[in-house]
Amino acid sequence: MLQDFPIALMPELPEVETIARQLCRVFAHQKIVSVLLRRSNLRRPFPQQMAERIAGNRIDTIRRRGKYMLASLSSGETLIIHLGMSGIFRFVPSNSDQDPTFMCGPHDHVVFVLENTWQAIYRDPRRFGLMDLVPSAEANSHPLIASLGVEPFSANFDADYLAGALRDRQGPIKSALLDQRLIAGLGNIYACESLWRAGISPRRRCNRIAFHRIVRLVDCIHAVLREAIAAGGSTLRDHKLPDGARGYFQHHFQVYAQDGKPCPSPKCSGKITKIVQSGRSSFYCRLCQR
DNA sequence: ACCACTACCTGAAGGC
DNA sequence: TGCCTTCAGGTAGTGG
Numbered sequence: 001m002l003q004d005f006p007i008a009l010m011p012e013l014p015e016v017e018t019i020a021r022q023l024c025r026v027f028a029h030q031k032i033v034s035v036l037l038r039r040s041n042l043r044r045p046f047p048q049q050m051a052e053r054i055a056g057n058r059i060d061t062i063r064r065r066g067k068y069m070l071a072s073l074s075s076g077e078t079l080i081i082h083l084g085m086s087g088i089f090r091f092v093p094s095n096s097d098q099d100p101t102f103m104c105g106p107h108d109h110v111v112f113v114l115e116n117t118w119q120a121i122y123r124d125p126r127r128f129g130l131m132d133l134v135p136s137a138e139a140n141s142h143p144l145i146a147s148l149g150v151e152p153f154s155a156n157f158d159a160d161y162l163a164g165a166l167r168d169r170q171g172p173i174k175s176a177l178l179d180q181r182l183i184a185g186l187g188n189i190y191a192c193e194s195l196w197r198a199g200i201s202p203r204r205r206c207n208r209i210a211f212h213r214i215v216r217l218v219d220c221i222h223a224v225l226r227e228a229i230a231a232g233g234s235t236l237r238d239h240k241l242p243d244g245a246r247g248y249f250q251h252h253f254q255v256y257a258q259d260g261k262p263c264p265s266p267k268c269s270g271k272i273t274k275i276v277q278s279g280r281s282s283f284y285c286r287l288c289q290r
Numbered sequence: 291a292c293c294a295c296t297a298c299c300t301g302a303a304g305g306c
Numbered sequence: 307t308g309c310c311t312t313c314a315g316g317t318a319g320t321g322g
Contacts, residue, residue, distance in 0.1 A: 010315065043298080044316080067316075085315050086300080107300085125297045128316060144317095171293055180317085188315065278294060280315070 013185030018232030027059040031115040043130040066184030078139040082218040085129025094119040116207040148184040159215040165208035174202030201289040202282040255283040
């Protein structure tokens with residue numbers, strides 16, 4: 001049972017979007033009967049008093065902002081959730097006769113017991129995830145949220161915006177794409193994939209990219225994210241129950257973690273190379289990414 | 291202001 | 307078989 005749900009995933013925008021939709025399906029308009037904490041902190045403190053403020057409320061909506069999920073509660077407060085590296089929710093049937101933590105493993109930190117016979121268990125082995133509870137009116141000004149840059153699918157994210165953001169930066173484009181203050185939601189995987197599609201080297205200095213290539217990059221970021229969300233969405237449609245048992249996000253990455261393999265571009269004879277930038281792996285083709 | 295590096299954390303994978 | 311090292315990565319903090 002425990003091995004039936006995905007453990008390893010790296011939640012970037014498409015994954016968080018998919019999980020938010022999935023959570024919304026199960027949580028929406030359900031009363032949260034109780035919240036059980038199995039430890040008092042994730043990346044940040046998760047005090048018992050916060051669990052008690054969540055319990056007894058309905059979740060009205062769950063929206064995504066960058067890699068964060070914002071669940072608005074009927075109490076007028078909003079639960080901010082970040083999945084970090086390894087955060088995942090799974091749903092198990094709730095049995096009122098037994099201890100709600102019966103199904104929990106060693107890294108299952110938070111259990112949301114719902115009115116509708118399900119419980120949502122938050123698991124996060126590496127504990128890079130976090131949750132915080134704030135008045136809904138203050139959610140957008142929460143320090144974690146307020147510092148986020150534009151949403152990739154908002155009208156504000158276009159070539160003019162990106163060109164303006166890159167103009168004053170000397171560092172490599174790859175690091176800029178990971179900067180959540182510029183664009184909210186891109187992570188290492190989709191940054192690599194977007195740059196490959198756009199034919200731009202991850203090492204290229206931000207202020208040395210011609211405008212027409214920035215136009216292309218914006219298009220590629222849109223396409224990569226849209227396809228990834230569609231892949232997650234199709235997984236969602238296959239689910240009869242939101243138990244997470246089916247494979248998640250089975251993407252075929254073109255470059256991410258493909259070092260040593262031939263460049264997938266039919267016109268290119270290069271191979272995928274791995275380099276380290278700002279302490280993070282980048283995968284790219286030296287021949288067709290310039 | 292910008293940029294790079296490191297700590298945080300644990301499981302998986304590879305080396306010997 | 308088993309121990310050890312390395313690596314993965316989002317974010318915050320530090321120091322150049």
